[in-house]
Amino acid sequence: MSSIAVVVSFLLLALLPWLLYRLYRACRRANRVDWGHAWVNLLDGLIRLFCYRYHRLNLIGLRLPRRGPAIVVANHVSGLDPLLLLASARRPLRFVIAREEYERFGLTWLFRAVGCIPVDREKKPEQALREALRCLRAGEVVALFPHGRIHLDSDPPRRIKAGAIRLSQITGAPIIPHRISGIRGAGGVVGGVLLRSRARIRASSPIYPEEWGRDQLHTLVQAILDGDEDRESVAI
Template structure:
């Protein structure tokens, strides 16, 4: 895959320009279905996750990006597929589930949109729903510093240090399932994800 070819030079560039530091990479399973979820502060976040992981990651990307020629090309290189963020997109969810059934890695951003201040925003339950339907474990990954590349008002990109840290796997199959209260279980899984991301960011000094 093209992404496997470009990953090594991208890592070199990230190390050169952003002094990028990967923490907890040993926690990324080398095989099997996996959902990686991260906080979202920059358009570069999918590139950062793709560089950190030795396995190809498939991403949901807002459908509008596929109408912009250069961006559409970049998104496809990153194994992106469209999602309609204005309504529940069953097609995108089905595609996510199918990829996981094939043993792939799915990259998702629980907040659904970027938060340029670098802090966590409210999360949706999409990650939890997909994990619950497939039984696939979730690996939270915190990204620190990416929001400073193009801060509000900046005309040129900057070169802050970027740190990334993988947390503890969240195994949804290990949670007690209450068939009569699916919503509570979705909330519980989402809370576990965001609590782990908050812990990781706190350890790296952002909160």
């Protein structure tokens, strides 16, 4: 190895602690939610830096009540979507996710730390429903993707699942729909995270279940998530 390479390697090693310290400070400054664990708070800051700096997420806050239960729903276009919602929220979000995702190798500890609710769609899905109801009754915010899996506007129409509507009608918690767009790696889990995007979230006003019938509420939420303004106006 040449002397120049040795010097460069030494400088890089010497700079590494300083760079890590700068990243640590940046994550602390970016953190907006207290998750109850210092390291999760740092992760919260890192997610916000990643979404706003790298993916150029528009500066929008999820329209969450300052306290009390709420149900956040959004269309699902890539693996980046949960990070975008987390980065836009000023309260912890309890995501309902498929058990196979929850048990993905090396990630279960993280999903458990941020309070994700695993749902087994083949066996005992009611367990996840009961846990989500418990969270809402405790005044927490539950988040889910009603399409059930990644679904693009170009795909054949897919009817959203009724879980969010059912939770809302049982607890009285408002549903707050959001539409995600501008994802370069749309359609993929890893590509959506790695490929730089101009991510956009469009927030809608909270929808309170007592103001709508079940079918009308379903139609309205579906229209917002699908970006179908004509159907949305009909539902209203």
